[in-house]
Amino acid sequence: MKAYILEKNGGIKNVKQVQLNDLEATGSQVLIETKAIGINPADVQVRNSDFMLNMITGGHIPEQVILGWDVAGVVKQVGENVTAFKPGDEVFGLISMPGLGSTYATQVLATEDQLVLKPENIQFSEAGATPMAALTAWQAVVTKANVKQGERVLVHAASGGVGHFAVQFAKNLGAYVIGTSSAKNEDFVRSLGVDEFLDYTKAPFEEQLGKVDVVIDTINSVEHIRRSTKVIHLGGRLVYLQPHFAEALESSLLDARIAGFGVFVSSSAENLKEITSLLASGKVKTKVTQTFTFDELAEAQNVVESGRATGKIVVITE
Template identity: 40%
Template sequence: MAEVMRAVRQDVAGGPEVLKVVEVERPEPGPTEVLVRVRAAGVNPTDWKHRAGGGFLGEPPFVLGWDVSGVVEKAGLGVTIHRPGDEVFGMLRYPFGAGSHAEYVVAPARTFVFKPPEIDHVQAAALPLAGLTAWQALVDTAQVKHGQRVLIHAAAGGVGHLAVQIAKHMGAHVIGTASAAKHEFLRGLGADEAIDYREVDFAEVVKDVDIVVDTIGGDYGPRSLRTLRPGGVLVSLVLSRLDAIDAGAAGVRAETLLVEPDFHAMTWLAALAEAGSLRAEIDSVFPLEDAAKAHERGETGRVTGKIVLTVGGTA
């Protein structure tokens, strides 16, 4: 008889109330895969957007969640880098590998890297999706260099506050947009300048930027083009009104990024976390059973840092 596990599943699209804890069949690892017992799982804006409908996953039923921190339970045939008992963390394949809001997940072994002992499972679960997004935007796509000027929108948010730290680690001059109440937090992360988007138009006061990371969309992309110097790069993390023709006419490059699993980048994130150079701000922590409350918190739009679910007690 197949073993079962608890998972937060939804059978229809809708508000947070559609999330229910149910028993489902526990997966088994195939060749090159590992079964991980989840200790904590991050909650990201993409979770509540998919829950509400219109995301990449199509129609429910499905289990959401891409961030994982936990313990290897079983290793499939051919796995050489992880053993049962290893503490690991990583991001499930985005978007179609969702399912971390559950007691167990199965994924390719190289989805995961060793969790540094210096951080707990809550910290580790907050890093993968947002951290990889920031890394792939700044390092892989924009190829940030020492001394460059980087503008990060929603710099106190999940991706934004990690992007600030990564950009500073790479030696950039960092400018972040956020409400005035979050400026001290940004400076504590190392931001060189903080712009109150409620009081001023960032496009009027920020100039000669090499890289923009846009986590907001809407008109932020077109407005950000005005801040870039010739040859600059705008990386959009959301669908926006930005047109590549507009970017080309402005003499800059525009890219839209969807995050991907990346063993090499996860190894770098783990090393930065171990060294104390990268740390997720934890906005709030909820048990798996309160996933709906976690979504409600996220949708307030007042989150600083990350929301995390714990699974099976203290992480």
């Protein structure tokens, strides 16, 4: 099989394509022939930072590090204890998060409790793009924020991977959703169904809107998240994607008298099944904006690392 090995933390030049032995499924494992791989900001963060690599693996870093957590493909083989899947099934999932999913490869091993069947109405590219971003958004909007019908919800970076799912999940729950982005992405954000679009380059977002009940802040900045506390009603909720910011945010949350929750996404077939039902019904759509070949994976990471990607970036393996 082909795979990308992280030789050391740092730039994309440290990710090398190599030829490895084929894998074999045993026990509760499912062997997947890869069709599509979602590329996420977490991939870049772990590639760049030995701190992030240590954190995500709990300090148990294998000698051979293969990045990637999103995968969609066809089941090639199952272990003797697997009952949910069989060879030929089309599946997708977020693999071993936290940990190493090792999905930057043409073959991937997963346990059956990390996978779901791909709906017939979505392509492999869409399925591969979905797991990490959608599960992060689900665990932010549904699990942590517990968004309710009629609440005002602000989603920052609504044009991004997590943001575009967060908008759709909040709308599906009956919320009034405000999405922030730059003006060039206004049409994209409005296509998601937002009730209001807010151009953050026009003026500070806190000067452009009234109070909201919930903020989903996807921006990797303590200062930005602190600014979000200023627009939330007393007793409201703030969800951010960097749990390690908790200590730095504690006083701001106390001053604003709101609840704050950090989300570190985790693999969950249970959550992914809920998301899959929305995809199958057409109530939620995965917006794939760029695709790359397996040999172009470095270019795909560069697009994500730029911070200017809209929707989802996907690598197709064939």
